[in-house]
Amino acid sequence: MIDIQISENPLVPQTCQDAVADPSAGGAVIFLGTVRNQTKGKKVIKLEFESYVPMAVKEMHKIAETIVTKWGALHVSMHHRIGLLEVGEIPVIIAVATAHRQAAFEACQYAINTLKETVPIWKKEIFEDGAVWVSAHP
Amino acid sequence: MIDIQISENPLVPQTCQDAVADPSAGGAVIFLGTVRNQTKGKKVIKLEFESYVPMAVKEMHKIAETIVTKWGALHVSMHHRIGLLEVGEIPVIIAVATAHRQAAFEACQYAINTLKETVPIWKKEIFEDGAVWVSAHP
Amino acid sequence: MKIKIVPFGIAKEIMQGSNITLDLDVSASIADLKKILKEEYPDFERLNSLKFAINENYEADHFQMQEGDEVVIIPPVSGG
């Protein structure tokens, strides 16, 4: 089962965990992103996430389908939050359940790495003295 | 912070997640083991876990300390359940939070792999027609 | 032909927030569009990457647009 969501509401890890629960799975690996209080030593106040939602959902589906095909995942759940997030809040959850655990680790890592490369979501770091679109410039 | 528990009560993923939550962490990787309904095609009814508890806790601490030293983890939470478990229940949860995600994946995988090699916990698979101590024999 | 341009993220700031409609030569490519945008908004030159999507798919430089296409400007993504 593939469960993809982009939401303005707080993400709930239990929801992703439930989405991948399966009696034939030997394990699940869950990645939780969290908003860090600093970046390169500079204090972060908030993050703002913007997305081109329909395409982001489509790209997240592609990632999930690759995980099912390549790693034989039983279930993949990927939730991404958009809007304004405080330090400590969760922008992303990725859960992958597989029959054997090694595949779940590899697939979950592939998912978050690929999400950061291909999914049209943009993050703006808001500092006390300004804001920066992450990764925009060299 | 290192949080190690061996318990006869159901494990709660949220507890491990809360134990590793930190505003200076960029991410957490959580491994959830689950009791599979079959092993090598044979239907599993239940699992029974037994442990030499004080030594198991000590060995789990060693794993967590290695993770802090080698991967710079901010927090490690490792919970293992003992006693009788039904299919779908959770025998183990390992959560690792690090400043950067790559380290959390590696460290979490090291933790579960090493736990399965060194921690004195034994699993008996209970089938309809008998029971087998896992990994005991070639 | 009329092409609607929809910028996101920093691209929206570079273009001052506006969706715009450009009038391009028939069979203009993504490469042509990129050139026009960089001339109009030099800040696009400074980005790590500049991609374009049509109908929710990334399209490469050689892709030829059609009348009525809506082209989404995708500056460097940073989800997660």
Next chain:
Amino acid sequence: MKIKIVPFGIAKEIMQGSNITLDLDVSASIADLKKILKEEYPDFERLNSLKFAINENYEADHFQMQEGDEVVIIPPVSGG
């Protein structure tokens, strides 16, 4: 010297559930103990591994036990 033997998992089944106390030569090693146990309980030969712990630490074959030590038998572990 008296050494208490505490088996876990399949080792407990092989020894029929009993903690036993053995009377060993002074300065007997883990290797000596292993030999004695395998003679008494041949099923130990069939295990994938057989390890021993004293004071909650694994001890190697050459380790010499002392009067009053409690030796825990650790058959192949399978947590997780």
